[in-house]
Amino acid sequence: MLTLLAxxxxxxxxxxxxxxxxxxxxxxxxxxxxxxxGAAAGLMLAAAVIGLILPATECTEAPFxxxxxxxxxxxxxxxxxxxxxxxxxxxxLTGIEQESHANADGISKVLLFVTAIAIHKFPEGxxxxxxxxxxxxxxxxxxxxxxxxxxxxxxxxxIAPLLAIGVSLTRTFLxxxxxxxxxVAGTFFGYSLVSVTNGILPFALSFAGGMMLxxxxxxxxxxxxxxxxxxxxxxxxxxxxxxxxxFDVLLAGI
Numbered sequence: 001m002l003t004l005l006a007x008x009x010x011x012x013x014x015x016x017x018x019x020x021x022x023x024x025x026x027x028x029x030x031x032x033x034x035x036x037x038g039a040a041a042g043l044m045l046a047a048a049v050i051g052l053i054l055p056a057t058e059c060t061e062a063p064f065x066x067x068x069x070x071x072x073x074x075x076x077x078x079x080x081x082x083x084x085x086x087x088x089x090x091x092x093l094t095g096i097e098q099e100s101h102a103n104a105d106g107i108s109k110v111l112l113f114v115t116a117i118a119i120h121k122f123p124e125g126x127x128x129x130x131x132x133x134x135x136x137x138x139x140x141x142x143x144x145x146x147x148x149x150x151x152x153x154x155x156x157x158x159i160a161p162l163l164a165i166g167v168s169l170t171r172t173f174l175x176x177x178x179x180x181x182x183x184v185a186g187t188f189f190g191y192s193l194v195s196v197t198n199g200i201l202p203f204a205l206s207f208a209g210g211m212m213l214x215x216x217x218x219x220x221x222x223x224x225x226x227x228x229x230x231x232x233x234x235x236x237x238x239x240x241x242x243x244x245x246x247f248d249v250l251l252a253g254i
Contacts, residue, residue: 004132007144008187011128012180014148015121018155019176023169025156031232034224038233040150041220042240044124044212047146050248052127052209055134056202068202075203076210080123084218121179123211124151125186126193130208133194133201138251146244151183 056069124147131143155176162172194204224233 003137003140004129004187004191007128007140008125008184011125011144011148011151011187012184014151015155015180015183016173016176018152019159019173020155021152022156022159023172030227031229034227034229034233035236036153036156037220038224038236039240039243040153041216041224042237042242043146043150043244044216044220045237046241046244046248047127047143048209048212048216050244051131051139051143051146052205052212055131055136055139056205056209058134059202059205062199062202065202068200069206072203072206073210073213076123076207076212077214079207080211080214081218121183122186123208123215125183125188126190127208127212129187129190129192130194130204132191133204138248141251142244142248145247149243150240151180 053069053073056072057065059065062068128140128144128147131140134140158176158179159172162175163169167175190204190208194201221233221237224230224237
């Protein structure tokens with residue numbers, strides 16, 4: 001339980017840490033923002049495949065294994081897709097392209113922005129919690145480490161839009177803290193889900209992986225390719241992906 005608590009708090013606070021860096025680097029050009037988000041997408045992609053979907057295929061004692069894995073991936077993606085219909089699109093809410101904001105509109109955008117980010121953070125926490133079901137600390141560290149690292153650049157890129165629409169510094173950090181707590185809640189929910197029954201473990205793992213894959217493809221990659229720096233973002237994604245691959249291999253050798 002102590003490991004679970006430390007992991008949950010670690011990934012939650014990583015968003016706040018990223019927000020702190022974002023405050024110092026809030027005037028970064030788009031090319032660097034896109035590279036940072038590209039690397040974050042690579043980290044999440046590797047974590048989804050290596051830490052969740054592949055371990056799901058290794059649960060040989062579970063009934064209808066491959067059916068559960070395939071169904072889980074598509075169910076997770078469908079879930080986030082349905083949630084997306086109820087919340088504003090992430091890259092349309094960043095505010096980076098907008099030069100000015102009316103106060104009333106700014107308040108609405110902040111509320112919508114927080115809602116969208118928080119909902120997209122929940123699947124990440126869920127993925128970390130579910131990864132405990134594999135029984136292998138390597139899988140937990142791969143998923144949690146990848147998500148924790150990618151939370152830092154994500155926390156960085158939310159600072160400038162919030163400050164630009166007139167949100168105070170204190171409230172900005174409270175928003176970042178709130179987003180982190182949503183991820184913590186997702187971690188505990190995912191852990192409780194797989195602790196109830198191991199029969200659905202392949203489905204739960206692949207469900208979390210599918211949620212992450214959807215967010216990567218639908219939100220993160222399009223955002224990094226929207227400003228003319230897609231080459232840099234693509235190589236950053238590859239670097240993030242290989243970082244997790246190397247990290248996972250080194251952990252397996254310990």
